[in-house]
Amino acid sequence: MRELLFWILWNPLPVFLFIIGVGLANLWWKRREGRLRLLAVTIPYLLLVLFSTPAFVYVLRGVLEWQYPPLPLEYRPADAEAIVVLGSHLVADDEATGELALDKNARARCFRTAKLYRTGEPRPVLVSGGRAGADQPSVAPVMRDLLVAQGVSASDIIVEDQSPDTHENAVECRRVVDAHGWHKIVLVTNASHLVRAVGCFRKQGIETVGCGCHYQSTPESRGRHMYWPHPQALKNCPAVCYEWLGLAWYWVRGRI
Numbered sequence: 001m002r003e004l005l006f007w008i009l010w011n012p013l014p015v016f017l018f019i020i021g022v023g024l025a026n027l028w029w030k031r032r033e034g035r036l037r038l039l040a041v042t043i044p045y046l047l048l049v050l051f052s053t054p055a056f057v058y059v060l061r062g063v064l065e066w067q068y069p070p071l072p073l074e075y076r077p078a079d080a081e082a083i084v085v086l087g088s089h090l091v092a093d094d095e096a097t098g099e100l101a102l103d104k105n106a107r108a109r110c111f112r113t114a115k116l117y118r119t120g121e122p123r124p125v126l127v128s129g130g131r132a133g134a135d136q137p138s139v140a141p142v143m144r145d146l147l148v149a150q151g152v153s154a155s156d157i158i159v160e161d162q163s164p165d166t167h168e169n170a171v172e173c174r175r176v177v178d179a180h181g182w183h184k185i186v187l188v189t190n191a192s193h194l195v196r197a198v199g200c201f202r203k204q205g206i207e208t209v210g211c212g213c214h215y216q217s218t219p220e221s222r223g224r225h226m227y228w229p230h231p232q233a234l235k236n237c238p239a240v241c242y243e244w245l246g247l248a249w250y251w252v253r254g255r256i
Contacts, residue, residue, distance in 0.1 A: 014229045017049055051237045052229035061240045062217030065191040068198070068210040076119040077209050081182040085113040085147075086169050086189040086197060087129015087139035102142055105190055105214060110143050112213035113188045114150035125152055126176055126185075128160040128169045138162075166193070166246070167255045170200035177206055184209070191215045192243050199247075199256030 024042055027033060050056050076083075086109065093101035102110070106129075117125060125147060129139040138161035148154050163172040177185065184207040189197045191212030201208040216236075250256045 017045075017052070017229055020045060021049075049229060052231070052234045053227060054223075054230055054233045055226040057233045057236050057240060058217050058222065058226065060244070061192050061236070064193075064195050064240075064243055065212065065215055065217050068191060068194040068212050070191075070215060071209075071211050073115060074119055076116050076123075076186060077184065078120070080123065080184050080186045080209060082124045082126055082177070082180070082185045083113055083116050084126045084128060084173055084185050084187050084201075085109050085143065086166070086187070086193070087127065087143055088190075090136055090139055090142065100136065100142075102139070102146060106139060106143055107146065108214040109188050109190070110146045110150060112211065114147060114152055116186060116188065116211060117147075117152050117156070122153065122156055124156050124158060124180070126158045126160060126173060128163055128173050130162045130164045130168070166197050166200050167250065167253075169197070170204045170206070173201070174204040174206060183207055186211050188213065192240065196243065196247050196250055196256060200250065203254075203256055 024038075024045060028038060028042075031038075088106035088109065089103045090100040090106075091103045093099045113125060117123065127140045127143050127147065129143065131138050140159045140161040144154075144157050144159050147157060158176060160169075160172050160176060163169045185201070186209045187194070187198060187201055188211045191214060194210040194212050198208050198210045247256070
């Protein structure tokens with residue numbers, strides 16, 4: 001009983017959704033409103049329940065991540081001639097000074113790239129990422145600095161700082177790949193982003209091996225409260241939905 005009370009106080013969202021659901025069921029039962037009006041309220045409510053359920057977000061994200069299982073930490077394809085790491089965003093590091101720093105996705109990509117670089121003989125590292133906004137600097141130079149701090153030789157790093165999105169990453173990197181005569185690369189980005197990113201690079205004719213980082217839909221992330229609505233699931237939903245919408249948009253545009 002004490003545990004249940006603590007759970008309700010810590011996460012009241014299921015209780016609120018239950019109360020609203022009972023109210024909607026009562027409205028359907030009495031049918032004082034027209035069917036279309038009731039549907040206009042019920043459908044958003046059901047979607048809210050769905051997208052706030054961790055199990056649904058886990059699967060929605062997992063369908064993307066599971067297509068490219070994690071590469072072993074001590075493994076890199078022997079015939080891969082370069083490592084390409086995609087940029088993410090810059091965020092405010094200190095609100096008082098307004099300085100910008102890499103977000104958690106960009107940092108995770110850099111850390112994974114540094115490990116790949118140290119596996120076997122050093123390979124060139126191509127950092128790709130332009131400006132996320134008109135008022136922001138390019139992300140690639142900032143990622144280069146972190147890679148150097150992680151032990152990647154500055155002479156092995158090539159910076160591509162013009163591409164603002166995944167498609168342009170692939171287009172601009174193709175120019176560098178052709179200029180150096182590379183035939184096969186390892187592409188590093190977030191696990192949920194790999195499907196779209198690898199698709200773009202292969203569309204440009206680049207033989208690509210996907211290397212994911214920041215996996216979230218893993219057996220370790222499952223818990224006994226997966227089927228209880230939780231605000232964290234709603235917080236994670238925009239990024240997951242963005243990838244799915246991006247995949248659909250890129251497919252329609254013929255970019256993957």
